[in-house]
Amino acid sequence: DGGAATDKKVVGGLMSRPRATPERDIEGQPFTISEQEIKTFARTSYSNNPLAAAALIATVEAESASGKTLVEKGYTKSRALEVFVERNRKKDGTLSATMQERKRRIEALPDNASGDDIFDIVYDRDDLGNTEEGDGSRYKGRGLIQITGKNNYRDVGNSIGVDLVENPELLETDKNVMLQATLAYLKDNGFLTSNLTQSKLASIIGHSDDDKNTVAKKRWIAAGKAYRDMYG
Numbered sequence: 001d002g003g004a005a006t007d008k009k010v011v012g013g014l015m016s017r018p019r020a021t022p023e024r025d026i027e028g029q030p031f032t033i034s035e036q037e038i039k040t041f042a043r044t045s046y047s048n049n050p051l052a053a054a055a056l057i058a059t060v061e062a063e064s065a066s067g068k069t070l071v072e073k074g075y076t077k078s079r080a081l082e083v084f085v086e087r088n089r090k091k092d093g094t095l096s097a098t099m100q101e102r103k104r105r106i107e108a109l110p111d112n113a114s115g116d117d118i119f120d121i122v123y124d125r126d127d128l129g130n131t132e133e134g135d136g137s138r139y140k141g142r143g144l145i146q147i148t149g150k151n152n153y154r155d156v157g158n159s160i161g162v163d164l165v166e167n168p169e170l171l172e173t174d175k176n177v178m179l180q181a182t183l184a185y186l187k188d189n190g191f192l193t194s195n196l197t198q199s200k201l202a203s204i205i206g207h208s209d210d211d212k213n214t215v216a217k218k219r220w221i222a223a224g225k226a227y228r229d230m231y232g
Helices: 035-045 050-063 077-084 098-106 116-123 148-160 177-189 197-205 212-232
Strands: none
Touching: 035 050, 050 116, 050 212, 077 098, 077 116, 098 116, 148 177, 197 212
């Protein structure tokens, strides 16, 4: 749903620089990561901020099915219209001119359109840095929190010393790169604030939602459950 899609510059100051060679479980195949690894990653990365650790667990659960889907999956036309158009209706129920044009372009696709065809429409956004043909699908959501958009790939990559614009697939084939990119994105977008709230979490991740904040509420409830599970 376009998670981790805010457009802000990422600052440096992370751990050691990642290796240039991708880490793969099997040559040429994406790595795997277990739910226990993710919990350990969250607890150790935010050892002094249990709420942030719990919120990360909930976010990863929602964005990448707890690490099982490290590349954003394709959408049917009807699902794309629901997520990327209907959830963006204004409070008065109308669609902005941008949303009307997005709806028109999606509806014009053939019924068997690929997920990438849809990504090239819904992520055809200057604010994400997707200004060239094919950028929407090339820089679709990847990693634990589904980092999205050329600007975010570029800025996060600069922060950790990896060219993610030229090598976007590293977010799905190199575990070390993906984990450091996750921390870089979250750090820059204020994830370490001590007063993390439901609305702030939604703003940091940048996911789509309806006017009732249904998705944000669900994630915040999940964060509370993760907190209880990890810290009692």
